[in-house]
Amino acid sequence: MAEPVATAYIALGSNLGDRLEMLRFAIRRLVDHPLICVTGGSPVFESPAMTLSGGESQPDYLNAVIRICTPMEPDEVLALLLDIEREAGRVRNGTRWAPRPLDLDVLSFGDQVVRSDALTLPHPRLAERRFVLEPWARIAPDYVVPGPTPARVDALLAQCEDPGKLSLFSESLLD
Numbered sequence: 001m002a003e004p005v006a007t008a009y010i011a012l013g014s015n016l017g018d019r020l021e022m023l024r025f026a027i028r029r030l031v032d033h034p035l036i037c038v039t040g041g042s043p044v045f046e047s048p049a050m051t052l053s054g055g056e057s058q059p060d061y062l063n064a065v066i067r068i069c070t071p072m073e074p075d076e077v078l079a080l081l082l083d084i085e086r087e088a089g090r091v092r093n094g095t096r097w098a099p100r101p102l103d104l105d106v107l108s109f110g111d112q113v114v115r116s117d118a119l120t121l122p123h124p125r126l127a128e129r130r131f132v133l134e135p136w137a138r139i140a141p142d143y144v145v146p147g148p149t150p151a152r153v154d155a156l157l158a159q160c161e162d163p164g165k166l167s168l169f170s171e172s173l174l175d
Contacts, residue, residue, distance in 0.1 A: 026084050089102070
């Protein structure tokens with residue numbers, strides 16, 4: 001009997017080093033995993049970094065969203081993403097919104113709603129982030145984000161108040 005397979009959406013971001021190569025590195029690692037099937041990917045967008053204070057300066061980010069299918073559990077996918085970030089040179093030291101070579105976030109995992117110390121699904125701030133919603137809407141505009149007030153990705157994008165400007169950087173990571 002085959003294991004159930006969930007569809008999940010993963011956000012990718014990088015603002016240090018060869019940013020596009022960092023995103024491609026993450027894709028390669030996911031494609032090579034025996035329990036992950038990458039089934040879609042957005043264009044890559046460039047956006048200013050979000051910072052804790054308006055005066056802080058960081059390099060711009062490249063951002064994209066991919067769709068995967070997997071029989072893995074959400075916490076197993078999160079552990080894999082954290083391993084990939086470490087391999088790319090990311091050091092988690094507790095500083096929020098610091099520059100990073102690679103940032104991987106589980107946005108949504110099937111119809112699951114998860115609240116744990118390690119993982120919250122859907123991602124708690126996805127509706128506030130144009131740099132997540134714009135690429136996500138390019139591959140799954142009609143996907144309904146689960147939760148107490150389910151909403152389509154394209155509707156969340158239309159309501160997003162994030163003033164951040166995005167520019168198209170590359171048509172696809174999955175060439």
